[in-house]
Amino acid sequence: xxxxxxxxxxxxxxxxxxxxxxxxxxxxxxxxxxxxxxxxxxxxxxxxxxxxxxxxxxxxxxxxxxxxxxxxxxxxxxxxxxxxxxxxxxxxxxxxxxxxxxxxxxxxxxxxxxxxxxxxxxxxxxxxxxxxxxxxxxxxxxxxxxxxxxxxxxxxxxxxxxxxxxxx
Amino acid sequence: xxxxxxxxxxxxxxxxxxxxxxxxxxxxxxxxxxxxxxxxxxxxxxxxxxxxxxxxxxxxxxxxxxxxxxxxxxxxxxxxxxxxxxxxxxxxxxxxxxxxxxxxxxxxxxxxxxxxxxxxxxxxxxxxxxxxxxxxxxxxxxxxxxxxxxxxxxxxxxxxxxxxxxxxxxxxxxxxxxxxxxxxxxxxxxxxxxxxxxxxxxxxxxxxxxxxxxxxxxxxxxxxxxxxxxxxxxxxxxxxxxxxxxxxxxxxxxxxxxxxxxxxxxxxxxxxxxxxxxxxxxxxxxxxxxxxxxxxxxxxxxxxxxxxxxxxxxxxxxxxxxxxxxxxxxxxxxxxxxxxxxxxxxxxxxxxxxxxxxxxxxxxxxxxxxxxxxxxxxxxxxxxxxxxxxxxxxxxxxxxxxxxxxxxxxxxxxxxxxxxxxxxxxxxxxxxxxxxxxxxxxxxxxxxxxxxxxxxxxxxxxxxxxxxxxxxxxxxxxxxxxxxxxxxxxxxxxxxx
Numbered sequence: 001x002x003x004x005x006x007x008x009x010x011x012x013x014x015x016x017x018x019x020x021x022x023x024x025x026x027x028x029x030x031x032x033x034x035x036x037x038x039x040x041x042x043x044x045x046x047x048x049x050x051x052x053x054x055x056x057x058x059x060x061x062x063x064x065x066x067x068x069x070x071x072x073x074x075x076x077x078x079x080x081x082x083x084x085x086x087x088x089x090x091x092x093x094x095x096x097x098x099x100x101x102x103x104x105x106x107x108x109x110x111x112x113x114x115x116x117x118x119x120x121x122x123x124x125x126x127x128x129x130x131x132x133x134x135x136x137x138x139x140x141x142x143x144x145x146x147x148x149x150x151x152x153x154x155x156x157x158x159x160x161x162x163x164x165x166x167x168x
Numbered sequence: 169x170x171x172x173x174x175x176x177x178x179x180x181x182x183x184x185x186x187x188x189x190x191x192x193x194x195x196x197x198x199x200x201x202x203x204x205x206x207x208x209x210x211x212x213x214x215x216x217x218x219x220x221x222x223x224x225x226x227x228x229x230x231x232x233x234x235x236x237x238x239x240x241x242x243x244x245x246x247x248x249x250x251x252x253x254x255x256x257x258x259x260x261x262x263x264x265x266x267x268x269x270x271x272x273x274x275x276x277x278x279x280x281x282x283x284x285x286x287x288x289x290x291x292x293x294x295x296x297x298x299x300x301x302x303x304x305x306x307x308x309x310x311x312x313x314x315x316x317x318x319x320x321x322x323x324x325x326x327x328x329x330x331x332x333x334x335x336x337x338x339x340x341x342x343x344x345x346x347x348x349x350x351x352x353x354x355x356x357x358x359x360x361x362x363x364x365x366x367x368x369x370x371x372x373x374x375x376x377x378x379x380x381x382x383x384x385x386x387x388x389x390x391x392x393x394x395x396x397x398x399x400x401x402x403x404x405x406x407x408x409x410x411x412x413x414x415x416x417x418x419x420x421x422x423x424x425x426x427x428x429x430x431x432x433x434x435x436x437x438x439x440x441x442x443x444x445x446x447x448x449x450x451x452x453x454x455x456x457x458x459x460x461x462x463x464x465x466x467x468x469x470x471x472x473x474x475x476x477x478x479x480x481x482x483x484x485x486x487x488x489x490x491x492x493x494x495x496x497x498x499x500x501x502x503x504x505x506x507x508x509x510x511x512x513x514x515x516x517x518x519x520x521x522x523x524x525x526x527x528x529x530x531x532x533x534x535x536x537x538x539x540x541x542x543x544x545x546x547x548x549x550x551x552x553x554x555x556x557x558x559x560x561x562x563x564x565x566x567x568x569x570x571x572x573x574x575x576x577x578x579x580x581x582x583x584x585x586x587x588x589x590x591x592x593x594x595x596x597x598x599x600x601x602x603x604x605x606x607x608x609x610x611x612x613x614x615x616x617x618x619x620x621x622x623x624x625x626x627x628x629x630x631x632x633x634x635x636x637x638x639x640x641x642x643x644x645x646x647x648x649x650x651x652x653x654x655x656x657x658x659x660x661x662x663x664x665x
Contacts, residue, residue: 074450075234075347095453105655117470118536119538132478134475
């Protein structure tokens, strides 16, 4: 066989093979990265009338994520801490500890949030009181409309070391 | 009749080339003095096969959809034929894999078998090691109980420590911006399809390399490796003195594998797979997430390392360690192979085992975790009216979660049973007001009367006059302790628009 013919056949085999191989993996790569292109929804959720939340208390608000899948089951459930501060009005905190995301619990008598995982403790305003967390509790945007308290649902706050998740 | 079967055998052999091509591989020659230290590789392979088989058995029943997964696991646990044994085999098989992989790696490392010409075996082995850890992690997650759910959050948060793209990677991991209907399926696909697929390819490579390069000869004190002549020397040695792997070495593998399976099966029957924790719900904030035993050391590391260096350690630590492991065959090219002549290697292994063992032990104890289920002092002892208010506050304000008195309380902070004996009132007050890195500053939380009461209690409590807590609680991993919550809960109304 001719040298150039052999070269041509090699080119066809490798070239077409790589092309088709790459094309075949596109759907797979697409599905792998689909969460990045999926439509993200944010919603204002009404928690209830202002009178339901006395000053100085923290309430655990249970809500559902906006636009969950039909089969989402319990994953559509979510919770947040709503504080009615004497001075600063309504503040909404994520339940995720800013260390590594474990759920924090509020102890009313001690006026502290405790994390069960690595010893993180937060004050009532979300500032770090003790332990490994390095940033204050993440907050939701909260507003009052027509006498009702509302907050904006958003993504799970993942603490990025390059820049902080913006204070909402 | 016998003749008939013999003819079928010959036909099969002729069409497939079994005795010509496969049998020689099974009987490949090995150095004559290969001993019991060589059984660990095949033991790992056995565990892998066991995991695949029990995994398939589980997948016949497991429903990988967040809505039904918990019930399907309850079914496997309580109703399925041999369901709990299969679960147990799968869990202890995983433990076996992690343990045996470690022992195998140590054996290879100590005898410097990663050197020429077997560097690729080591490199493929390192990737297999990482995949085994990944399988263990995603496997626990698939239990999708309360612990698993929060582990998912923790995994995503760890990704966040990667610079710049960290939170994007985290969101990729959980298939969305928060835990959703796709999260479980992503982990299921990785655990069942992607990782095992890659592992099978790497195992194939790993085994092929054993045939290609031959299993390393047991090291001899004083013998040097000369790359230029090694292959010729090895081929000659094998030709003259080699013995067939089957059965001369394989019999040892068979005995050890039987032992391993015996242990795994006994554990599966007697101890059983980890019990399913509470049904998962992101609204259950009274949770105690904990990883399975082989990851407890990382859990302890996160709690114990100084927070200032933590983001950098989480990212660079694994990066540096894995890179070092991968290039190690090129860092340690020469020298003797016998462990007796490798004191630094032995020291390194001992230190590593020591560190991992220490952190694993700490991970089980987790003294830094608040002891939420501690019995209030006022319920365990009777106090005078002078001490009663302070003793009650000691519990209400959360002090008892981290400090113990007479055995009641947590172990994060110092034991305060005798603090009144060697600290003045002023000293105690300063500590409580200011706190520290591991203690909140209670100055802004306590009223002056409350402060007085607590200081009085701590100063005047005489440990010897009161009962000491008898014995220890059985060392259970912190699970769902039913502590009554003292915060109000509200359900959000329908969304306004």
